[in-house]
Amino acid sequence: MATEGAAAPRGAETLALGFGTSVAMWFVGYLCRMPPAVVPSWLLALLLLGCLAGGGFVAGRLGTRGWRSGLAAGLLSSVVNLLILGSLLGGARADHIVPSALWWLPGSLLVGAALASAGAVVGAATRAGRARAVNWTGALAGVAASATLLQLLVGGLVTSEGAGLSVVDWPNSFGYNMFLYPLSRMTGGVYYEHAHRLFGSLVGLTTVVFAAHLLVAERRTWVKRLGLAAVAAVIVQGILGGLRVTGGFTLSTSPSAMAPSSTLAVVHGVLGPAFFGLMVALAAVTSTAWTSGAGPLANPRARSLHAFGTVLVGAVLVQIVLGAIQRQFARGLDAHVGFAVVVLALALVFGARLSKLGGEQPLLGTLGRVITAAVTVQVMLGLAALFAVETRVVGAPRAAWDVLLTTLHQAGGSVLLGCAV
Secondary structure (H helix, E strand, O other): OOOOOEOOOOOHHHHHHHHHHHHHHHHHHHHHHOOOOOOOHHHHHHHHHHHHHHHHHHHHHHOOOOHHHHHHHHHHHHHHOHHHHHHHOEOOOOOOEOOOHHHHHHHHHHHHHHHHHHHHHHHHHOOOOOOOOOOHHHHHHHHHHHHHHHHHHHHHHHHHOOOOOOOOOOOOEOOEOHHHOOHHHOOHHHHHHHHHHHHHHHHHHHHHHHHHHHHHHEOOHHHHHHHHHHHHHHHHHHHHHHHHHHOOOOOOOOHHHOOOOHHHHHHHHHHHHHHHHHHHHHHHHOOHHHHHHHOHHHOHHHHOOHHHHHHHHHHHHHHHHHHHHHHHHOOOHHHHHHHHHHHHHHHHHHHHHHHHHHHOOHHHHHHHHHHHHHHHHHHHHHHHHHHHHHOOOOOOOOOHHHHHHHHHHHHHHHHHHHHHO
């Protein structure tokens, strides 16, 4: 069967490696700065530099241009990281930038290029033979989906920590340009909320670049349209997140001018997982298995399960809506728990039926097992989260295990939705 899908990569290699390196760096940086266990700055710097070198190593192992693959990936990653580098450049006032910005900007580009190039040299030297063929468009889609999942985890922590209104204004942050708000002021709830906004910018940029790449390199019109739909969705999601804080478009920094909306918070909390499902779908249709004609729809028996899968997707979305209402309004817990039984039954049946097709198409068998495992873990997390809800002391700070369980449960719903899609 003739291969459909993407044409020549046209930069997909650099995009996947560069954005992938940045996503890894942002994740490491977020964990290391998370209150209250903030790691020493020198250790964080070493870890981030290690990510750059590691990205270069992967570029050398898998890329087609040796050290030049690492150089391109390192430069792109450093450019993307300018979104967060500004937090080191913001001054004492909203209109002030520290003088060291003059060397921070070019210095970050040079360091990124040098470390990634060095890593690529090592990676290429340890590679046996020529680089194997890589579907870089599919890899870029995977990076975009991974960034979205991390954003969902970060957003879940915002809700779990009750930090959704810690930054009182939007699109600025306490009067600062969002990208110049000083890192030294990101403490407590402000850290969670502001980091959520920065991660949103990373997801938005990754989505726009991925969609632009699809417009250039993808042959299938409907996939290009999916990419454009993703861009529209991420823009709407960003605006909803801001309006959830302010209630309207304003540049005021006065809390009295804001009208926070819990209803928009629910919509924002539901659109996030739906957007993740769309990104997973894009990753699936740009994967090698799909473009080579061996995707799920190549199996007639799998196509017969399409309606069942659609029902499961709808059920998971309903459950996500019920969960968002519970988290924002503390209402509807009984409905959320009761409907979980419906989702569990649908997912187990769907997973079992897919697993039976594993002999004909191993990919379907694997997907069936993943769905079964995902819904099982999600139910266990749900029970643990229910215990946390029922044992909370009103007015007391939430325990770390409570925050962790409820955040993982929220993210687990998105993962299950992604599997069902």
